[in-house]
Amino acid sequence: MHRLRVNWRVSLRLLGGVLKWLAVPLAIPLVVAVIDGDPLVPFLAPIAVTLAAGVGLEQLETEKNMYTREAYLMVSLSWLCVGLVGAIPFVLAGNGLLAAPSNAIFESMSGITTTGATIIDDFGAHSRSILLWRQVIQWLGGLGILVLAISILSQLSVGGAQLMETESQTQDVQKLTPKIAGTARLIWRLYAGITLLATGGLFALGVAGIAPGMDLFNAVSHAMTAVATAGFSPQPDSVGAFAPAAQWLLVPFMFIGATNFILLYFFVNGDWGRPLRNEEFRFYLALVVGASVLMTLLLLVDADVATGGLEETVRVATFQIVSLLTTTGFATVDFNTWSPAAKHLLFACMFLGGMAGSTTCSIKLLRWLIVLKAFRRDLFTTIHPEAITPVRLSGTAVDEATIRDIYAYTLLSLVIFALATLVVVIDSARVGLELSEFEAMSAAAATFFNIGPAFGIAGPFNSYSPFSTVTKAAMTLLMYVGRIEIIPVAVLFTRSFWQS
């Protein structure tokens, strides 16, 4: 059953709930601001705004049940509004480039979408509380996307998302709201637990003197954005600021962040064999290992890079592959100096992403796996058109409409990426910004697929500030559309969405 018309009041009411709760994470940097004696208004003001708007919107409607269209509207509005509200602290703090609203919105959207593309070119200009807010908003974006992916997108079957492992395999679109609450509680504990574990590990390395500089602030900051596969760092040289042990420790946490959380939930609850019975997980593991080995070989060939011994080469290669394949975007070195082959391998990783139902971004391995299986099946059908041979995932047949949806979603992502690149390169020509074709492509991919750092001017130790305001606005839109999997925004621009 569907409603005849979209009930936008329900969407706004649920948006109110999201905004109201946003006051809680805003309190975290507020505490740091109190400790450090920084101005409090940058955080008090948005707390007031979110509480007032949240409570106000909740009065609009008593009905709480979403159907398909209400869910799309609510999702689109939530990421948009949180992105806007998240920019308020940057503008009110008024330091550096983030004082400009367009830059602040870019940075905030990059946060809530777990992209990690930054405008900041002078980290010293910003207080600890502001830098922490960037980390918190990414962590929040990671939690948001888990709930969205597992309990909403999978129910709405966005681009084949119903194939991901969820806690119940019933496809009941009706009454999404109670389901969301249940899943959110389950995921929230797991997500918080993993973040605590990462924080503890990093902090222990700092206290033990193994990783100098890894104080509580840095441990919390990097734990948050590793688990969220988000990639912001309060350090200008990202994870390169810390000792090898800390870099190694972050690798499994990025890997976990890009693993399906329902699979993790079962694993934590004693079903240890479950990940290995999951085809997508095996594909993920194989890709991470294979690409890391290939990258190590490429760096060993490249005389300019392989200077620090085998451990360093393996670490740098593995870290960077895991960072880009999981769409985190941390860096330990400036990979801009690597050979074209090594850079191109990283670029290819940007189009993959980790597992569906995780905090990862990009197209995701579930879709690529189905695409590859369907290619193979279609070849068979070419010779035997009369044979009925379903594509199977972990033993279960995938229906044909889902395969078509996955083909369409993957292709649509690539088409949007191509058009986005044209916008970036043409707009840069307009303002006279020197930008190579590959730099333009990588910047478009890094924002649309929510990776963060790109190659060239927007490299891992650089910033997106040199781009024109038009390009930055386009990239803000790309991050937003890419993070919530295109469809929830795209449907809002169809006439049929608003008609009965």
Place this chain on the structure above:
Amino acid sequence: MHRLRVNWRVSLRLLGGVLKWLAVPLAIPLVVAVIDGDPLVPFLAPIAVTLAAGVGLEQLETEKNMYTREAYLMVSLSWLCVGLVGAIPFVLAGNGLLAAPSNAIFESMSGITTTGATIIDDFGAHSRSILLWRQVIQWLGGLGILVLAISILSQLSVGGAQLMETESQTQDVQKLTPKIAGTARLIWRLYAGITLLATGGLFALGVAGIAPGMDLFNAVSHAMTAVATAGFSPQPDSVGAFAPAAQWLLVPFMFIGATNFILLYFFVNGDWGRPLRNEEFRFYLALVVGASVLMTLLLLVDADVATGGLEETVRVATFQIVSLLTTTGFATVDFNTWSPAAKHLLFACMFLGGMAGSTTCSIKLLRWLIVLKAFRRDLFTTIHPEAITPVRLSGTAVDEATIRDIYAYTLLSLVIFALATLVVVIDSARVGLELSEFEAMSAAAATFFNIGPAFGIAGPFNSYSPFSTVTKAAMTLLMYVGRIEIIPVAVLFTRSFWQS
């Protein structure tokens, strides 16, 4: 009805017919060799080989009817064998880089696939007869692909090819052979007529003194490779060697070469409104005009290029857009010196191609048009899952399996392109060849999509000779697989092809 097993004897018998006929075009450069007093053995030898092999293979089998599998095998073998035989004159002539068999096979495959990627870096080292053979083999490749596309691929429904305009819309896979003969006769006359028209036009410009240097040899050479959207030129600076009038004259012939030939047939026979009633043609026309205008604007902004006045800018922009969008690959200037935005627009054109059922290569606009229409329909279905809304092409509903095939084909092409780029960039790192990421991507696209020139070292006035032998072998394979639309080769590597 299908045969239970593939009857490879039928495929070889029909291959024999193709090889036997190859002796005729080989006689064209032979005549020039006689006139110029060049050695005759480079052409007499392959004539003997093709006649002997052709007649021999025809004795294998009396049965002439192909079914699906025999057709795939025959198509794959034909392009492979003609590619190999076409290399014999280069090796026997023994001049320049083409004396090496691997280079000769690259050049010959680039010819028969109408790619136009060349190994030659010193045109002066080669006789007129050898240079003419390059042109003839491309013209032949164009004719071959017309027959293949219209009467075989459309019947076999390769990647949605059945949607193209054909002379009969009946989808009868049985007894392909008589159909092929009929279509081939019809197309052959049209193709030869258009080539004569182009030759006459170019030669007239030469005789009138408007285009100095456009003698009969050059007129024939460029007419052949324009209509075939193939792009070889006996001039090191391609069409840049001739006056603006000759450049302008080639634009409509490249455009015609990339138009569906059945549509042209009806047009020539008095149904003048037919192209404009065809949605794919309208899409093609709109893209050519739109991209040419955009390119003109980009060149006007680029101070380094727009120096010769508006006519020159419009001409250079239009020529290059038409050349790359139709997958011809001619150049009038070295577009490597253009801005990244202009180069990137050309790069994007490489992925499009002209109309299905023409001599064009790449993915083709028929597929992109269906992809865009299906995206739109799928968005509608997202909101109204219960509604049945077929995708329509020129008013006719397209069935769902065809849409899935087109999604799959388009995506598979992009995946192969991405993997090919990795091979090029990694193998170049192995041998220490300096190659930027964009150069590697463009070289992979230019060979797989049968464009010809790429950016950087393999630019329009350069050659593919600097690539390693492994890379060149991979590119030879890419040209081959890309030209016959992937599937006919891919199915040969499935077990089910050879089993009953």
